[in-house]
Structure formats: C-alpha cells, structure tokens
Amino acid sequence: MIPAVTREDLKVIGYNLSKICYVTGAVLFLPIIVAVIYSEFDTIPYFLIGSAIAFILGCLVSHFLYTKKEMELKHAVCMAALAWLLAPILASVPILLSNATASGLDACFESVSGFTGTGLTLTLDIDHLSHSINFLRHFLQFFGDGIGIIVVSLSILGKTEMSSVLAFKGEAKDMGIRPSIVRTSRMIIKIAVAFLIIGTILFTAAGITAGLDPGTAVFDGLNHSMTGYATGGFSTRSQNLLYYHSVWVEVVAIVVMVLGAINFNLHYVVLGGRRREILKNIEVRVLLFMLLTFGLLVSANLLFTNFYTSGEALFRKGVFHVISAQTTTGFQTVPPSQFMLMWPVFSMMLLSAAMVIGGSANSTSGGIKMLRVGVLLKSFWGDVKRVLLPRTAVVRGSFHHIEDTPLTDTVIKGAAVITISYLILFSVGTAITAAHGYGLEDSMFETSSALGNVGLSCGITSPSMPAVLKVTYMFLMWAGKLEIMAVFVLFGFVILGLRKGIKK
Amino acid sequence: MGLRKFSLVSFLKKNFDFIAGVLSEIGLAAAIIAVAMVICMLLASVKPFL
Numbered sequence: 002m003i004p005a006v007t008r009e010d011l012k013v014i015g016y017n018l019s020k021i022c023y024v025t026g027a028v029l030f031l032p033i034i035v036a037v038i039y040s041e042f043d044t045i046p047y048f049l050i051g052s053a054i055a056f057i058l059g060c061l062v063s064h065f066l067y068t069k070k071e072m073e074l075k076h077a078v079c080m081a082a083l084a085w086l087l088a089p090i091l092a093s094v095p096i097l098l099s100n101a102t103a104s105g106l107d108a109c110f111e112s113v114s115g116f117t118g119t120g121l122t123l124t125l126d127i128d129h130l131s132h133s134i135n136f137l138r139h140f141l142q143f144f145g146d147g148i149g150i151i152v153v154s155l156s157i158l159g160k161t162e163m164s165s166v167l168a169f170k171g172e173a174k175d176m177g178i179r180p181s182i183v184r185t186s187r188m189i190i191k192i193a194v195a196f197l198i199i200g201t202i203l204f205t206a207a208g209i210t211a212g213l214d215p216g217t218a219v220f221d222g223l224n225h226s227m228t229g230y231a232t233g234g235f236s237t238r239s240q241n242l243l244y245y246h247s248v249w250v251e252v253v254a255i256v257v258m259v260l261g262a263i264n265f266n267l268h269y270v271v272l273g274g275r276r277r278e279i280l281k282n283i284e285v286r287v288l289l290f291m292l293l294t295f296g297l298l299v300s301a302n303l304l305f306t307n308f309y310t311s312g313e314a315l316f317r318k319g320v321f322h323v324i325s326a327q328t329t330t331g332f333q334t335v336p337p338s339q340f341m342l343m344w345p346v347f348s349m350m351l352l353s354a355a356m357v358i359g360g361s362a363n364s365t366s367g368g369i370k371m372l373r374v375g376v377l378l379k380s381f382w383g384d385v386k387r388v389l390l391p392r393t394a395v396v397r398g399s400f401h402h403i404e405d406t407p408l409t410d411t412v413i414k415g416a417a418v419i420t421i422s423y424l425i426l427f428s429v430g431t432a433i434t435a436a437h438g439y440g441l442e443d444s445m446f447e448t449s450s451a452l453g454n455v456g457l458s459c460g461i462t463s464p465s466m467p468a469v470l471k472v473t474y475m476f477l478m479w480a481g482k483l484e485i486m487a488v489f490v491l492f493g494f495v496i497l498g499l500r501k502g503i504k505k
Numbered sequence: 506m507g508l509r510k511f512s513l514v515s516f517l518k519k520n521f522d523f524i525a526g527v528l529s530e531i532g533l534a535a536a537i538i539a540v541a542m543v544i545c546m547l548l549a550s551v552k553p554f555l
Contacts, residue, residue: 195527252538259534272526279529289537296541297548304548312546320541 006498008505013076014083015066021084022059025091026052028144029137032095036133044099044133051094058091075490082483082491089113092141099134101125103464106471111138113475117482118146118365120234120331120456121474123464127239132220135237139224142233146365146454146482147261148193192268193230196260200226203253211247225332229257232365234331234456241333251317254332255324262288262328262360264372266403283400284361287371287378291327295355296320299348306345319348322457326355329367331456340459341443349442349459356449356457357427367454367481369423373416375400380413422485426477427452433473434461451477 029052036044072080093105093112102108107123114121115138124130124138201222208218221237228235238244242254267285270278279285300319303309309318318335325332340349359368383398390396398408406412430448435441439461447461451474462474480488517524 195523199527199531255538256531256534259537260530263530268526268530271530272523274522274526276526276529279533285533292537293540293544297544300545300548304552310549310552312542312549315545315549316542320545324537324541 003493003497005501005504006494008503009068009070010076010494011503012066012068013070013072014080015062016068017072017076017080018083018087019059019063019066021088022055022062022091025088026055026059028140029055029092029095031140032133032137035136036131039132041131041133044095044131047095047098048133048137050098051091054094055091075494078487078490079494082479082487085116085479085482088145089116089141092116092137095137096124096134099131101130101134106468107464110471110475112141113478114456115139115141115233115235116145117454117478118142118231118233118329118367119451119454119478119481120228121451121458121462121478122235122456123462123471125464127237136224138235139227139233139237142231142235143193143197143227145231146233147197147227147231148190188269189265192265192272196230196257197223197226200230200253200257200260203256204229204250207247207249207253208245210249211245213245225254226257229254229330229332230261230365232258232261232328232330232360232367232454234325234333236332240336243334243336248313248317251321251334254330255321258324258328258330258332259288261330262364262366264361264402265363267361270403278403281401283375283379283402284371287375288327288361291355291358291371291374292320292324295323295327295351299323299351302345302348302351308343308345322352323355326352326455326457327358327360329356329359329453329455331450331458333457337458337460337462340446340457341440341461346442349446352457353442353445353449356446356453356455357423359453359455367452369420370484372402373420376408376412376416377420379408380416383408419484419486422489423452423481426480426485430473430477434470437467437470447474448477452481454478454481 029048033045033048036042036048089112090109092115093108096102096111097105097108101124102111103125110123204222204225205218208221209215213221224237236242242250264284267278267282296319300315303319304315309315321334357368358374359370360366362370362372379398379400383396387396399405400408427448430452431444434444434448443459443461446459449455450457
C-alpha cells in the first residue's frame with residue numbers, strides 16, 4: 002500500500018525547492034554584466050527585481066519549511082518535476098518586465114522553452130532585443146539544460162550527497178559515473194565549459210567569415226555555442242541560422258550539436274582516455290545509423306521532388322535539419338513557413354520521427370533517446386533470431402554502453418514504457434494541435450518539436466497562436482524534459498494527498 | 506611571486522587524454538559531415554541518369 006502524504010514530505014520537497022530559488026536568483030544576476038558592457042542600464046532593474054523575488058521566495062520557503070529529514074526518491078522526483086516549473090516561472094519575470102513578449106503567458110512559454118532546452122520562441126522582435134535579455138534567453142538554455150540547474154543547486158547547496166544523487170535520478174539524469182556527486186558535477190561543468198569555449202571560438206570565426214564585425218561575431222558565437230551545446234536552438238536572430246547564409250556557420254553548428262547530443266557518461270570515459278569507446282557505444286552507432294538513414298531519405302525526397310537540386314543545398318537544408326532534429330537542437334536554416342507550405346510531407350514526417358527519437362540518454366538532448374531505441378531494436382532482433390534458430394538454441398542479448406550490459410526483461414520493459422508514454426503524449430499533442438485547424442503533418446511536426454525539446458518550427462508557434470496550444474506545448478516541453486515518468490509521479494503524489502489528506 | 510611559469514608542453518602532457526578525447530569527438534562530428542556531404546553530392550550527380 003502506498004503511504005499517505007505527510008507534512009514532512011511536503012517540507013522536504015519545499016525545503017529543497019528553496020535551493021532552486023536561490024540558484025535561479027543567482028542566474029538572473031549574470032545578465033547584469035552584459036547590460037553593463039552594452040550600456041543597457043534600463044534593463045538592470047528587471048534582473049534585480051527577478052532576482053530579488055527568487056531570493057525572497059527561497060528565504061521564505063526555507064524558513065517555513067525547514068526540515069532535517071533526508072530526501073527520498075519520491076521527494077526527489079516530485080522536487081525535480083516542480084523545480085522545472087518553478088525555475089522557469091521565476092526566470093520569466095525579467096522577460097515579462099522588458100516587454101520582450103506580448104504577455105505573461107508568452108514570457109512563461111519563453112522561459113520554459115529556455116530551461117527545457119527546446120527553443121520554440123514567442124519573443125516579439127529578436128533582432129532588436131536588448132543584449133542582456135537576449136543573453137538571458139541563451140544562458141537559461143545553457144544553465145538549465147546544458148549543465149542542469151537541479152544538479153548544480155543540490156551539489157552546491159544540498160545537505161547531503163544522497164539528496165543530490167536522488168535529484169539526478171529524479172530529473173532523469175542517472176549518471177552513476179563518479180564516486181562523488183561533487184566530482185560528477187565538476188566533470189559536467191568542465192565538459193560544458195570546454196565545449197562552450199571551443200564552440201564560441203569556432204562560431205566567432207565562422208561569423209567573421211560570414212561578414213559580421215568581431216564584436217557581434219563574439220556575442221552571437223557565445224550565445225549560439227551555449228544553445229548549440231545545450232541542444233536548445235535559441236538564436237540571436239529572428240531567422241535563426243538562416244540569417245548568416247554561411248556554410249561555415251552551419252558546419253560549426255553541426256559539430257556543436259553532435260557534441261551536445263553525446264551521453265555525459267560517454268564524454269567522461271572518452272575524455273578520460275578511453276577514446277575507442279566512441280565507436281563501440283550503442284548510442285553512437287544508433288546516432289550514426291539514424292543520421293545517415295534519415296539524411297539519405299530526406300535528401301533523396303527533396304531531390305526527387307525537385308525542391309533542391311544541388312548537392313550543397315541538399316546538405317545545407319536536408320541533412321542539416323535531420324541533424325538539428327535528431328540531436329533535438331532546433332537550429333534552422335529555412336523559414337518556418339517554408340516547412341509548412343513547401344516541404345514535401347514525407348520529409349516532414351521523417352523530421353518528426355527524428356525529433357521523437359532524439360539524442361543520447363544523460364545528454365542535453367530530448368526525445369525518447371537513442372539508448373532506448375537501440376535496446377528495443379536489439380530486443381526485436383533477438384526475437385527474430387529466436388524464431389529462426391532451433392528451439393534448443395539459447396539467444397543471449399547484450400549491448401555495449403560504456404560496458405557490456407545484458408539485455409534483460411527489466412531493461413527492455415523500462416525502454417518500452419517510456420517509449421509508449423512518449424507516443425501517447427505525442428498523439429494527444431498532435432490531436433489538440435490538429436483540433437485548432439492545422440494540418441496533420443504540421444501538427445505532428447510542431448508537437449514532436451515541443452515534446453522532444455527540439456525547437457524546429459513550421460510556423461504554428463507564434464505569439465498569435467491560441468492560449469490552449471501555448472499551455473499544451475508548455476506541458477509537452479516540461480513532460481518531455483522530465484521523460485514523462487516524473488510528471489506522473491507528481492500527479493500521483495497530488496492525487497494521493499487530495500484523496501487521503503495530508504497526515505501529520 | 507607565487508605564480509607558476511606556464512608551460513604549454515606540460516599543460517598538453519597533463520591534459521593529453523582530455524584534449525585527445527575532445528578532438529576525437531570533434532572528429533566524429535567531422536566524419537558525419539563528410540559522409541553526409543558525399544551522399545548528397547552522389548545523389549545530386551546520379552539524379553540526371555535516373
């Protein structure tokens with residue numbers, strides 16, 4: 002029997018959420034440096050107000066809900082689910098105050114899209130947005146999704162090692178790669194910063210070759226590096242990467258997107274000296290297979306429908322979007338309306354499939370994850386072999402992910418449950434979108450983009466879209482980020498509290 | 506005054522695995538780009554004969 006919800010349970014969740022408030026408050030301080038550099042002093046109060054609200058809320062919650070009780074797994078899962086709602090709401094304050102969006106709901110949407118690393122945007126005039134607000138949008142993706150706000154919050158401010166380990170599990174980032182959580186966090190930050198520096202240098206150089214002045218190239222390079230590594234997809238330009246019309250910018254973007262889509266555990270072992278692991282890993286193999294298969298099919302479809310005729314155009318428009326979709330980044334080199342009005346349906350469907358599958362587990366990517374797809378494919382192949390081989394033959398499945406792992410029923414069941422949950426949410430999201438008058442393939446495209454935390458848009462996401470759709474996509478982004486299970490645990494916790502009451 | 510002299514060689518030696526790992530991951534991305542480009546070029550060049 003599931004135990005009833007107690008006051009102590011609520012205190013444990015609330016007390017740990019107060020740390021998220023503190024860290025979000027600190028995050029909102031950082032754009033002030035950018036505001037000072039670009040003499041945008043009028044925006045500084047927005048960040049100060051946002052930061053003050055976060056700190057005051059954190060103080061109040063930690064004062065009234067103080068507890069010495071240790072966090073359990075159920076608390077960690079509920080805390081993670083609530084943290085991914087609370088942090089975006091707090092971070093939306095400066096966006097709302099700066100009038101970058103048309104309404105409070107749009108500011109929340111922008112913030113949820115930022116924290117979850119999605120990249121769908123409702124910002125009104127990105128090209129004329131202040132540098133500091135623009136930096137905030139990008140930094141939310143890097144810090145929220147690229148590094149992981151919960152991990153950092155509890156590693157720095159957590160009472161015990163155990164609370165941080167449970168938080169990792171709660172937000173579907175079960176790392177298990179380092180003996181200590183502090184060392185794990187340090188490693189994640191070291192990897193993220195190393196790739197951020199490399200990405201910034203490469204994007205800046207590409208930007209200068211595309212004709213940008215050095216100052217703008219550095220600003221755009223830093224922001225695109227942050228959102229590229231976080232597989233977020235926000236851009237400093239309303240036309241996204243199409244603005245540059247530069248093959249070098251697109252090549253650098255592909256490199257950064259692929260790096261962001263690689264499993265942290267794999268990063269860790271490869272950067273630790275086991276370089277051959279990169280070719281043996283099941284996720285990298287599935288990534289290569291998917292990219293080349295989808296890339297070939299989309300390119301062939303675009304070519305034989307006479308949409309693009311040159312090899313260069315096929316690569317820059319076809320393959321680029323396959324990689325952007327598969328890594329769940331959302332960088333775009335065609336206008337959204339072109340997807341909706343002109344692209345062949347078959348290519349749109351393939352991009353939707355790539356977005357649903359997504360990148361690696363324990364990476365900044367969203368989607369079902371390639372590890373699960375690999376496990377399900379291996380299991381399927383095992384079943385085929387069982388039918389073909391003599392009845393006495395024993396089929397033992399295994400897959401290589403850092404180490405050889407047996408393909409047990411528990412592993413297969415875990416992968417299947419998440420996959421089915423994703424597909425159910427995908428169907429519901431598509432149905433809600435289609436009910437608002439959009440075509441089926443466009444509805445599938447935009448829903449898979451929101452649920453997979455991708456950010457590619459065929460034009461449905463805009464400030465004028467119905468409020469119901471905005472809320473639906475916010476829910477999909479949130480559920481997709483938490484890999485769905487945490488959302489159901491939170492719902493179960495709330496229903497349990499409502500049905501049985503809160504015990505002392 | 507308390508500052509150690511920076512040596513590029515010792516830095517590279519100390520961080521060899523990290524740097525080589527980063528380069529091999531960038532190499533993976535570069536290989537994906539190269540293969541995809543070849544496929545696109547081949548497709549475009551084959552199409553007139555189909």
